[in-house]
Amino acid sequence: xxxxxxxxxxxxxxxxxxxxxxxxxxxxxxxxxxxxxxxxxxxxxxxxxxxxxxxxxxxxxxxxxxxxxxxxxxxxxxxxxxxxxxxxxxxxxxxxxxxxxxxxxxxxxxxxxxxxxxxxxxxxxxxxxxxxxx
Numbered sequence: 001x002x003x004x005x006x007x008x009x010x011x012x013x014x015x016x017x018x019x020x021x022x023x024x025x026x027x028x029x030x031x032x033x034x035x036x037x038x039x040x041x042x043x044x045x046x047x048x049x050x051x052x053x054x055x056x057x058x059x060x061x062x063x064x065x066x067x068x069x070x071x072x073x074x075x076x077x078x079x080x081x082x083x084x085x086x087x088x089x090x091x092x093x094x095x096x097x098x099x100x101x102x103x104x105x106x107x108x109x110x111x112x113x114x115x116x117x118x119x120x121x122x123x124x125x126x127x128x129x130x131x132x133x134x
Contacts (some may be wrong), residue, residue, distance in 0.1 A: 001004070001108055004024060004028075005020050005021050007113065009118050011118070011122050012126050012130060013064070013129060013130070015064070016064075019053070020057075026049050027046075027050070030107075033101055043094050043095060043099060047084070052133075054084060055084065055119055058083075061076070061080070061122070062076075064129050068132040070125055070129070072124065072128075079117060087110055093112065094107060
C-alpha cells in the first residue's frame with residue numbers, strides 16, 4: 001500500500017499537511033525497501049524516524065491547539081497519547097520480528113488509524129486554527 005496526502009486528507013494548514021507528507025514518505029520508503037528485499041536494512045532507521053517524527057508532529061499539533069484554544073484539545077491529546085503507545089508497540093515488533101507480513105500489516109493498520117484521524121480530527125483542528133486567525 002502506498003500512502004499519500006490526497007485532496008480528502010489536505011487540512012489546509014501548511015505545517016500539518018507537510019508533516020503528514022513526511023510521515024507518509026517514511027512509511028512508503030520502508031514498504032518500497034521491503035518490496036526490493038531491503039526491508040531489514042531500513043527498519044531501524046524508519047522506526048526511529050517514525051517514533052521521533054510522530055512525537056514532533058503531535059507536539060506541533062498540540063501547540064496549535066493550545067494557542068488557538070481548540071475546544072477538542074483534551075480528546076485530541078488523548079488520541080495522540082494512545083497513538084504514540086500503539087506506534088511504539090508496532091515499532092518494537094518490527095525491530096524484533098523484522099519486516100514480516102504480520103509486522104508490516106500491523107504498521108499498515110496503525111497508519112490506517114492515522115489516516116482516519118487526519119480525515120476527521122486534523123481537518124477539524126485546521127479549520128478551527130484558520131477561523132481563529134481571522
